[in-house]
Amino acid sequence: xxxxxxxxxxxxxxxxxxxxxxxxxxxxxxxxxxxxxxxxxxxxxxxxxxxxxxxxxxxxxxxxxxxxxxxxxxxxxxxxxxxxxxxxxxxxxxxxxxxxxxxxxxxxxxxxxxxxxxxxxxxxxxxxxxxxxxxxxxxxxxxxxxxxxxxxxxxxxxxxxxxxxxxxxxxxxxxxxxxxxxxxxxxxxxxxxxxxxxxxxxxxxxxxxxxxxxxxxxxxxxxxxxxxxxxxxxxxxxxxxxxxxxxxxxxxxxxxxxxxxxxxxxxxxxxxxxxxxxxxxxxxxxxxxxxxxxxxxxxxxxxxxxxxxxxxxxxxxxxxxxxxxxxxxxxxxxxxxxxxxxxxxxxxxxxxxxxxxxxxxxxxxxxxxxxxxxxxxxxxxxxxxxxxxxxxxxxxxxxxxxxxxxxxxxxxxxxxxxxxxxxxxxxxxxxxxxxxxxxxxxxxxxxxxxxxxxxxxxxxxxxxxxxxxxxxxxxxxxxxxxxxxxxxxxxxxxxxxxxxxxxxxxxxxxxxxxxxxxxxxxxxxxxxxxxxxxxxxxxxxxxxxxxxxxxxxxxxxxxxx
Amino acid sequence: xxxxxxxxxxxxxxxxxxxxxxxxxxxxxxxxxxxxxxxxxxxxxxxxxxxxxxxxxxxxxxxxxxxxxxxxxxxxxxx
Numbered sequence: 001x002x003x004x005x006x007x008x009x010x011x012x013x014x015x016x017x018x019x020x021x022x023x024x025x026x027x028x029x030x031x032x033x034x035x036x037x038x039x040x041x042x043x044x045x046x047x048x049x050x051x052x053x054x055x056x057x058x059x060x061x062x063x064x065x066x067x068x069x070x071x072x073x074x075x076x077x078x079x080x081x082x083x084x085x086x087x088x089x090x091x092x093x094x095x096x097x098x099x100x101x102x103x104x105x106x107x108x109x110x111x112x113x114x115x116x117x118x119x120x121x122x123x124x125x126x127x128x129x130x131x132x133x134x135x136x137x138x139x140x141x142x143x144x145x146x147x148x149x150x151x152x153x154x155x156x157x158x159x160x161x162x163x164x165x166x167x168x169x170x171x172x173x174x175x176x177x178x179x180x181x182x183x184x185x186x187x188x189x190x191x192x193x194x195x196x197x198x199x200x201x202x203x204x205x206x207x208x209x210x211x212x213x214x215x216x217x218x219x220x221x222x223x224x225x226x227x228x229x230x231x232x233x234x235x236x237x238x239x240x241x242x243x244x245x246x247x248x249x250x251x252x253x254x255x256x257x258x259x260x261x262x263x264x265x266x267x268x269x270x271x272x273x274x275x276x277x278x279x280x281x282x283x284x285x286x287x288x289x290x291x292x293x294x295x296x297x298x299x300x301x302x303x304x305x306x307x308x309x310x311x312x313x314x315x316x317x318x319x320x321x322x323x324x325x326x327x328x329x330x331x332x333x334x335x336x337x338x339x340x341x342x343x344x345x346x347x348x349x350x351x352x353x354x355x356x357x358x359x360x361x362x363x364x365x366x367x368x369x370x371x372x373x374x375x376x377x378x379x380x381x382x383x384x385x386x387x388x389x390x391x392x393x394x395x396x397x398x399x400x401x402x403x404x405x406x407x408x409x410x411x412x413x414x415x416x417x418x419x420x421x422x423x424x425x426x427x428x429x430x431x432x433x434x435x436x437x438x439x440x441x442x443x444x445x446x447x448x449x450x451x452x453x454x455x456x457x458x459x460x461x462x463x464x465x466x467x468x469x470x471x472x473x474x475x476x477x478x479x480x481x482x483x484x485x486x487x488x489x490x491x492x493x494x495x496x497x498x499x500x501x502x503x504x505x506x507x508x509x510x511x512x513x514x515x516x517x518x519x520x521x522x523x524x525x526x527x528x529x530x531x532x533x534x535x536x537x538x539x540x541x542x543x544x545x546x547x548x549x550x551x552x553x554x555x556x557x558x559x560x561x
Numbered sequence: 562x563x564x565x566x567x568x569x570x571x572x573x574x575x576x577x578x579x580x581x582x583x584x585x586x587x588x589x590x591x592x593x594x595x596x597x598x599x600x601x602x603x604x605x606x607x608x609x610x611x612x613x614x615x616x617x618x619x620x621x622x623x624x625x626x627x628x629x630x631x632x633x634x635x636x637x638x639x640x
Binding site for chain 1: 598601602605608609615617620621
């Protein structure tokens, strides 16, 4: 992972420590820092060391004081209309910088730290009450960054440095002695927080995200123990700590809305706990918000494993929250891959703990994220149907499945990238691709990217299959073939393969070549080739000669919308 | 341990030198690695270790072990 920092301040004082800090969380990093004062020149110089470094990620951290120069400390040197013109000048400067970087680093994720002055404005109260004072110019430039983000969509990411600094307080973050002597404004006591701030955003772009938050109930979602105190005596709602529990639930609801599964793992009598969840007037989270509920007297390790199985995810994508240190320790020991958070203090502190979990941070939302939890509920209904169906064929027929298959659809790019990043189980090659790489495949001309959207009588599952095919003269090579775990066992892989074969035959391709790269997690995809009449060549390479016989399945295939 | 010895230990560890090679007479000129950047890092280390904060105008003058000891003692006496 090549990471570049482009900063207006001098990083020399701490860059070694920063590199070390980031490397604790991000594997195989190499770093680039601009020499102090060269941050602008380096962007405009086509042959600069920044461009030859060609980073995967660049963090642009320009301080407002650098952008404004002397004007930052002498706002009244210019008349109001001149200040407005200056603002427009800064906006063009920023957009020119961004444009140059996006053009010259087409495959790089660009992170821009927004602006906040280091000090309270020199003009004090007056600053906010004249037009285009320092604070207003700062806010306008931050708004301008938002407008840039809209233009460049997924190419640039805004990182909220201003809120981060406000959280700690400007007076705590900076040490002017270091700025005067070494052009590094940050206090030594603040280094670690700053490193953490940078690491958060890199981690969100590079490392896998958690998929599920599993919570305890008593003294976690509400105060007190329902089994002992009774439903009417638990602490939830009203003011004081009861309000804080409600707020904690609201924060969890936000995760539900962005597509994170919620699960319950609680030692309780099922009926007692469900009475609170279903009937207590102040509960925010209800039964339908939880994708998996384990309320029983089994140990929590077993329950967490069962939750993972219910959700078809692996335990390493689970975050477990519990106020009981003994339970937490047990889970930590038996399931070290689970991220365990021992909630402590009051529920307002729980919120802080929950929001500081790095692996739950995301930088974008897909359409699928927004409906994942609703779709999951529909899936539960499908399972019920499966259990009631006479045979598997009856079950498939009764689902009334339709597959919309698309080729090189630009609007699917971020979903395609997301699926390559997140899919571990039904994934033949487990190749991870960034949005930029997917875009390149589509523009390249030698690749066809197939996406499949699966619908059935319970609803729309969204884009759940991706295949990336490299077209060579008489043969098509499957670079990637993957399926989201929520539709495994529905024959959708057969439908997609059939569409690929149809297309290949139409242009006279003689064979399709595939590859299975074994990982600790992709056993569900292991028999894909043999089940579809491919023959083994060698080294896990498989071949299907065309024309091929039709496969049987119960999915109606529709090309495009 | 007195301030002198504690400081000498810190400086020797900071520059990865033998403690015997550092004494009260040692100055910035005697240690090759002691450049202007390392100087500030060293001062910040000393501040954390001794729980003091040197005024801006003093930091560039802390160029010998003896100077640092004197300034440390001044700050310590003020507490």
